Amino acid sequence: MSLDIQKIREDFPILKQQIYKRPLIYFDNAASTQKPRQVIDAIRYYYESDNCNIHRGVHYLSVKATEAYEEARREIRHFINAKSTHEIIFTKGTTESLNLVASSFGKKFIRPGDEVITTIMEHHSNFVPWQQMCLEREARLRVAGIDDQGRLNMEELEGMINEKTRMIALTHVSNVLGTINPVSEIIALAHRHDIPVLIDGAQGISHLPIDVQELDCDFYCFSGHKMYAPMGIGVLYGKERWLEALPPYQMGGEMIREVFVDRTTFNDLPFKFEAGTPNVEGVAGLRSAVKYLQELGMGEIAAYENSLLHYATAKLAPVKDIRIYGTSSQKASLISFLIGNIHPYDAGMVIDKMGIAVRTGHHCAQPLIDYLKIAGTIRTSFAFYNTIEEIDALVKAVYRVREMFS
Ligand SMILES: Cc1ncc(COP(=O)(O)O)c(C=O)c1O
Numbered sequence: 001m002s003l004d005i006q007k008i009r010e011d012f013p014i015l016k017q018q019i020y021k022r023p024l025i026y027f028d029n030a031a032s033t034q035k036p037r038q039v040i041d042a043i044r045y046y047y048e049s050d051n052c053n054i055h056r057g058v059h060y061l062s063v064k065a066t067e068a069y070e071e072a073r074r075e076i077r078h079f080i081n082a083k084s085t086h087e088i089i090f091t092k093g094t095t096e097s098l099n100l101v102a103s104s105f106g107k108k109f110i111r112p113g114d115e116v117i118t119t120i121m122e123h124h125s126n127f128v129p130w131q132q133m134c135l136e137r138e139a140r141l142r143v144a145g146i147d148d149q150g151r152l153n154m155e156e157l158e159g160m161i162n163e164k165t166r167m168i169a170l171t172h173v174s175n176v177l178g179t180i181n182p183v184s185e186i187i188a189l190a191h192r193h194d195i196p197v198l199i200d201g202a203q204g205i206s207h208l209p210i211d212v213q214e215l216d217c218d219f220y221c222f223s224g225h226k227m228y229a230p231m232g233i234g235v236l237y238g239k240e241r242w243l244e245a246l247p248p249y250q251m252g253g254e255m256i257r258e259v260f261v262d263r264t265t266f267n268d269l270p271f272k273f274e275a276g277t278p279n280v281e282g283v284a285g286l287r288s289a290v291k292y293l294q295e296l297g298m299g300e301i302a303a304y305e306n307s308l309l310h311y312a313t314a315k316l317a318p319v320k321d322i323r324i325y326g327t328s329s330q331k332a333s334l335i336s337f338l339i340g341n342i343h344p345y346d347a348g349m350v351i352d353k354m355g356i357a358v359r360t361g362h363h364c365a366q367p368l369i370d371y372l373k374i375a376g377t378i379r380t381s382f383a384f385y386n387t388i389e390e391i392d393a394l395v396k397a398v399y400r401v402r403e404m405f406s
Pocket of ligand 1: 030031093094095096125126171174175202203223225
């Protein structure tokens, strides 16, 4: 069944607006997606009928809010096919999920001389926490490179695995190159050596159907706001045996079982990792976004976004002096490019004035940008509410940029 894009666009009130007297074209979906009315309504409903602190009350509203929160956890478990709700931890987003694992895993399992493997294409939030943890614990961070199509150098990564390797942490989809990494292959390889694998799913979750049991990853992290849900809510999936083994990340209410003056015992999963009052309205919005995505179908979304990617690539490739960064055949729906030696910021400003939102700069991936020896890129990233006509407008804007600066 194909998607009815015009009907879908009706669900996104923000897309109706005009900017600079032109219809808004939103191609910054890799930074954050827009929210459908259903998600906005779920948040309003929460405040109009359920708002209350959860888990700690016996009164009607507290019980109702707690039930809705825990139902959301069950639905998210189902969405990514985790084995148990104990494996679904609500966090502020991918960044907090990644910091949690790097910090707790590092404390428990990383010793001087140990090694962690990551890649050159990581977002800072899956790079800096591991880098800093390795510096603190006198461990070594090893960084696998890429080839000229922006694909991970698998031979190099495999060659880095040895008896000192404690973790492989990598992104599912590069937010700069769009490359979809062969994570199943890497997980199988790592598990042959008893090494756990963490996947940064920030760019994977909204484009690909995710089944964590089939992937067999040990951790998978994602953000609500990149999958049509609110900001400030995200998920850490972890295999129960790993989450049981890790020490708590933050201390406070809810994560404790008993507190004495001289010691504390900690709560069961998932609460051990959810200290303090959680983002309950964020969870309500995330639950609604998951339902929305499931109704459209992740397979249908992936197929449509792929068609946008191929159309846009075919239209942009012939532009004189354009260089596209990331040309793997396994790619999500984003294109990073430069035109001649035009600075990405200059190009971005002109494109903006034509009503089109693209992102320019290093995309929080400075090690990759340095590796590519460039100042940054212009990045256009597509969602299922984007259209072929919008891509035609972008192509026109790119020709205009070339004309203006050449
Ligand atoms: C690949 C990747 N990882 C991590 C993040 C960080 O996500 P957040 O800022 O939602 O925590 C991003 C955000 O752009 C990303 O693209």
